[in-house]
Amino acid sequence: MFTPLQIILLALLVGVYTWQKYNLQMLMYASVVLVGVITGLIMGNLQVGMVVGGTLCLMSLGLFGAGGSSVPEYSVGCIAGTAFAIAMRQSGQEAVTTAMTIGIPVAALGTELDVLGKTSGSFFVHKMEACSDKKDWKGMGRWMWASQIPFIGLWVLPMILLTTVGSTYVQSFINAIPAWLNGGLTVASGMLPALGFAILLHQLPMKKYGYFILFGFVLAAYANLSILAIAMLGVIVCVFIYQMKEENDKRTAVATAEVGGDNEDE
Amino acid sequence: MSEISEKEIQENEVILTKKDLKQVLTRYVISRQTCFNYETMQSGPWVWSMHPAMKKIYNDDDVLAEKYRSYFKFFNCHPWFGQLILMSNLAIESTKVQESTETALNVRTSLMGPLAGLGDAIVWVLLPTVTGAIAGYQAQNGSLVGLLIALLVNIALWFVFWNLSFPVYKQGVSFITSKAGSLRNLTEVCSILGIMILGAMVATTVNVTFAASWTVGDLTQNLNDLLNTIIPHFGNVLTVGILYWALGKPKMKSSYLIWIVIIAAIVLGGIGFLG
Numbered sequence: 001m002f003t004p005l006q007i008i009l010l011a012l013l014v015g016v017y018t019w020q021k022y023n024l025q026m027l028m029y030a031s032v033v034l035v036g037v038i039t040g041l042i043m044g045n046l047q048v049g050m051v052v053g054g055t056l057c058l059m060s061l062g063l064f065g066a067g068g069s070s071v072p073e074y075s076v077g078c079i080a081g082t083a084f085a086i087a088m089r090q091s092g093q094e095a096v097t098t099a100m101t102i103g104i105p106v107a108a109l110g111t112e113l114d115v116l117g118k119t120s121g122s123f124f125v126h127k128m129e130a131c132s133d134k135k136d137w138k139g140m141g142r143w144m145w146a147s148q149i150p151f152i153g154l155w156v157l158p159m160i161l162l163t164t165v166g167s168t169y170v171q172s173f174i175n176a177i178p179a180w181l182n183g184g185l186t187v188a189s190g191m192l193p194a195l196g197f198a199i200l201l202h203q204l205p206m207k208k209y210g211y212f213i214l215f216g217f218v219l220a221a222y223a224n225l226s227i228l229a230i231a232m233l234g235v236i237v238c239v240f241i242y243q244m245k246e247e248n249d250k251r252t253a254v255a256t257a258e259v260g261g262d263n264e265d266e
Numbered sequence: 267m268s269e270i271s272e273k274e275i276q277e278n279e280v281i282l283t284k285k286d287l288k289q290v291l292t293r294y295v296i297s298r299q300t301c302f303n304y305e306t307m308q309s310g311p312w313v314w315s316m317h318p319a320m321k322k323i324y325n326d327d328d329v330l331a332e333k334y335r336s337y338f339k340f341f342n343c344h345p346w347f348g349q350l351i352l353m354s355n356l357a358i359e360s361t362k363v364q365e366s367t368e369t370a371l372n373v374r375t376s377l378m379g380p381l382a383g384l385g386d387a388i389v390w391v392l393l394p395t396v397t398g399a400i401a402g403y404q405a406q407n408g409s410l411v412g413l414l415i416a417l418l419v420n421i422a423l424w425f426v427f428w429n430l431s432f433p434v435y436k437q438g439v440s441f442i443t444s445k446a447g448s449l450r451n452l453t454e455v456c457s458i459l460g461i462m463i464l465g466a467m468v469a470t471t472v473n474v475t476f477a478a479s480w481t482v483g484d485l486t487q488n489l490n491d492l493l494n495t496i497i498p499h500f501g502n503v504l505t506v507g508i509l510y511w512a513l514g515k516p517k518m519k520s521s522y523l524i525w526i527v528i529i530a531a532i533v534l535g536g537i538g539f540l541g
Contacts, residue, residue: 054405216465
């Protein structure tokens with residue numbers, strides 16, 4: 001189903017993506033679309049890669065691991081889903097459905113893989129500390145990089161299994177899926193972005209500024225403005241609030257200084 | 267540090283060159299969350315990254331081992347701001363005064379919380395949500411312009427942080443602390459912008475529609491149309507509301523909730539209630 005070159009390139013893509021997601025972070029915006037496009041190129045169908053990447057990217061909005069928390073990993077889901085959709089010679093809506101059927105569970109399992117990786121980290125950081133105590137600086141670096149074996153391997157290995165021994169099982173599984181399940185997955189694709197937004201809202205100061213959610217909603221739902229237009233309006237409002245706050249702080253600072261000065265006079 | 271005389275600082279100070287700093291930064295950006303763990307979080311690569319500079323400053327392995335014992339303690343910040351804190355710490359270590367490591371660690375601990383908040387708000391909430399939405403829609407329609415915009419924004423911001431790192435070393439901690447008040451305000455308004463944009467995306471990106479309908483006499487009524495007359499995108503609002511409420515429950519984790527959502531969607535879609 002997959003050529004050896006494709007298997008290697010897909011595993012490499014997952015590995016490089018995982019490393020850059022944690023560390024370099026230079027290609028993380030819209031990374032689901034990016035890996036979709038790259039997978040499309042590897043598998044020889046850019047169109048499917050783009051559409052699947054776009055669909056899964058919208059589902060991934062708002063998900064990010066703040067403060068060490070773990071969230072679903074749609075980029076790896078997108079790589080797996082796109083690869084199978086193209087390998088099964090699908091296109092259009094059929095390809096998107098297949099990619100979602102594989103991609104969503106892979107993304108959801110990603111939460112567990114992330115936790116496993118971070119649990120393994122303790123072992124390596126203690127090894128680093130031990131090397132540091134022995135003034136073995138080279139060993140310290142070696143143990144640090146060794147942590148990437150579980151961190152990256154945890155993602156690459158399932159991908160290799162999926163594209164080699166697992167591929168026929170996945171294919172027959174996809175072919176056996178009844179129509180109602182496909183319908184359910186389409187519903188899920190519309191519903192899952194809501195989870196990302198709910199997670200994100202919990203990390204924002206909703207108690208203090210929650211009412212601003214209405215502002216965005218009204219502009220989108222009643223005024224039918226695009227996201228970019230709403231973002232621009234939002235910037236105007238926020239720059240204004242920022243200036244007010246800064247001036248307020250300055251006034252408070254001056255007031256405090258004056259009070260201090262009076263005390264000295266006495 | 268005010269009690270330390272200028273003279274003492276000037277006698278011992280080791281000034282790191284831009285080349286030294288680049289070496290530390292390069293190490294940091296390629297490794298900053300390796301060894302991530304739930305005990306000390308990002309402390310491991312921090313020590314590995316600062317090592318070349320620390321070796322130049324102290325040039326004594328025993329001193330370094332002693333100092334690293336402190337640096338291996340808990341550290342967690344937004345990775346991009348982490349590099350700025352690392353630079354401020356090196357600025358303090360460069361003075362080679364007695365309490366430098368203690369001071370540096372205090373600075374590290376006091377800055378990591380507020381800067382993580384700002385980093386999360388801008389680098390991980392605002393920009394990826396907006397650029398991701400644009401890139402996602404455009405890719406669905408067969409255009410990669412949105413993706414290019416998203417990547418350009420990402421890479422440009424990355425280099426802003428890279429270039430900011432050098433003045434942070436030169437001006438030391440004052441560079442960050444002098445702007446502490448502004449940083450807090452900036453975080454707040456960025457959070458407001460984030461909430462607003464999420465409000466908009468509840469309407470545009472979420473897509474929950476009711477397929478259920480019923481017939482009374484000649485009239486077929488569709489649940490979705492009926493509910494949308496109350497408030498547009500009723501299904502979206504309801505879904506986000508329920509999930510937000512569910513996540514507020516103490517025992518609920520997002521890793522459970524994603525499976526609950528998938529199963530609920532398949533069941534409700536399968537029986538034809540949603541579609």
